[in-house]
Amino acid sequence: EKDGHDWFMRKEIFEQPHAVADALLGRHTAGGRLQLDEMRLSEQELREVDKIIVIACGTAYYAGLVAKYAIEHWTRIPCEVELAHEFRYRDPILTQDTLVVAISQSGETADTLMAIRHARTQGSRVLAICNTNGSTIPRESDAVIYTHAGPEIGVASTKGFITQLVASYLLGLYLAQVRGTKFGDEIAAVVDELEQMPVHIQGILDRKDEIYALAAELKDARSVLFLGRHAGFPVALEGALKLKELAYIHAEGFAAGELKHGPIALIEEGLPVFCVVPPQGRDQLHDKMISAIQEIRARGARTIMLAEEDDPAVAPYADSVIYLPRVPVLLQPLVAVVPLQLFACQLASNMGHDVDQPRNLAKSVTVE
Numbered sequence: 001e002k003d004g005h006d007w008f009m010r011k012e013i014f015e016q017p018h019a020v021a022d023a024l025l026g027r028h029t030a031g032g033r034l035q036l037d038e039m040r041l042s043e044q045e046l047r048e049v050d051k052i053i054v055i056a057c058g059t060a061y062y063a064g065l066v067a068k069y070a071i072e073h074w075t076r077i078p079c080e081v082e083l084a085h086e087f088r089y090r091d092p093i094l095t096q097d098t099l100v101v102a103i104s105q106s107g108e109t110a111d112t113l114m115a116i117r118h119a120r121t122q123g124s125r126v127l128a129i130c131n132t133n134g135s136t137i138p139r140e141s142d143a144v145i146y147t148h149a150g151p152e153i154g155v156a157s158t159k160g161f162i163t164q165l166v167a168s169y170l171l172g173l174y175l176a177q178v179r180g181t182k183f184g185d186e187i188a189a190v191v192d193e194l195e196q197m198p199v200h201i202q203g204i205l206d207r208k209d210e211i212y213a214l215a216a217e218l219k220d221a222r223s224v225l226f227l228g229r230h231a232g233f234p235v236a237l238e239g240a241l242k243l244k245e246l247a248y249i250h251a252e253g254f255a256a257g258e259l260k261h262g263p264i265a266l267i268e269e270g271l272p273v274f275c276v277v278p279p280q281g282r283d284q285l286h287d288k289m290i291s292a293i294q295e296i297r298a299r300g301a302r303t304i305m306l307a308e309e310d311d312p313a314v315a316p317y318a319d320s321v322i323y324l325p326r327v328p329v330l331l332q333p334l335v336a337v338v339p340l341q342l343f344a345c346q347l348a349s350n351m352g353h354d355v356d357q358p359r360n361l362a363k364s365v366t367v368e
């Protein structure tokens with residue numbers, strides 16, 4: 001049942017090319033025009049939306065952070081992201097024109113469920129991004145985008161996360177299509193990029209041994225940091241969460257720009273720091289990330305860079321590099337998260353931990 005893998009988690013990591021392809025299946029025409037079957041909200045209703053609030057917990061929340069970058073960029077609709085358990089208790093501003101997007105792999109997370117119930121009492125519409133057909137959250141929502149990842153057994157979310165990203169991109173592009181904030185050919189171009197993701201992800205999985213070697217090398221780490229910017233920031237948070245929950249190692253993710261506001265004080269000789277380097281390009285994101293990396297390396301950090309395969313700027317400051325395919329910055333999480341999942345899985349497995357059932361955790365958290 002594990003297809004020859006030692007853990008469900010590893011099996012599910014390796015299923016990701018397939019899962020991404022399934023998440024895209026039947027959702028667009030050859031010309032890239034999107035059609036979302038279970039959308040159930042009319043185009044008119046979607047045109048009336050004046051604010052989006054994404055609510056979720058854990059890994060699904062990190063998918064929500066990526067969703068915000070994509071949705072605001074493509075649609076110009078203000079989008080907030082909030083932890084479901086915080087949202088409900090702070091008297092959030094909700095109207096009929098607020099679209100609440102609940103992201104949940106299981107569809108049974110109590111915190112997220114309570115938050116959508118609250119949103120509906122305020123007259124807001126709720127759209128679920130969910131992996132589990134017929135689960136409670138989609139049943140209690142006005143619309144749903146199923147992620148079609150197939151059952152996720154490992155407690156650590158992997159293919160669940162990656163397909164939540166795909167569904168979030170589809171939602172953002174669909175809203176842009178309905179509201180006319182992007183031209184059809186621009187949407188089709190992003191859909192094209194998404195279609196290439198299974199091949200890109202497979203390319204990274206084929207290089208698993210590099211990442212396993214890194215896990216062996218870093219087996220004695222007591223603390224690991226993760227840095228990112230833009231859509232790479234949630235990836236850093238996710239890399240840290242995976243390491244905490246599986247390897248029980250102290251790990252933290254930061255936005256690289258925040259380093260100088262405090263966290264750089266943590267850097268000491270030999271501290272492993274994973275750095276998600278933005279694609280080289282038009283804006284200054286990439287160069288700013290490289291200068292942050294210079295700063296931490298000068299203070300003794302052991303840098304592990306995740307960077308584009310033809311990026312000449314990384315080698316001088318990298319103790320290790322994991323190369324990523326060239327993709328647009330908003331889609332980079334789909335490829336950048338994969339090495340971090342493999343790393344956490346391998347390290348935890350080497351340490352003798354139960355990778356599928358980490359201590360103190362349950363697959364779905366059905367209590368508030």
Ligand code: M6R
Binds near residue numbers: 158241364
């Ligand atoms: O089923 P959900 O997506 O609602 O679950 C949310 C979180 O509990 C979940 O992502 C959790 O953080 C995972 N164990 C992370 O790997």
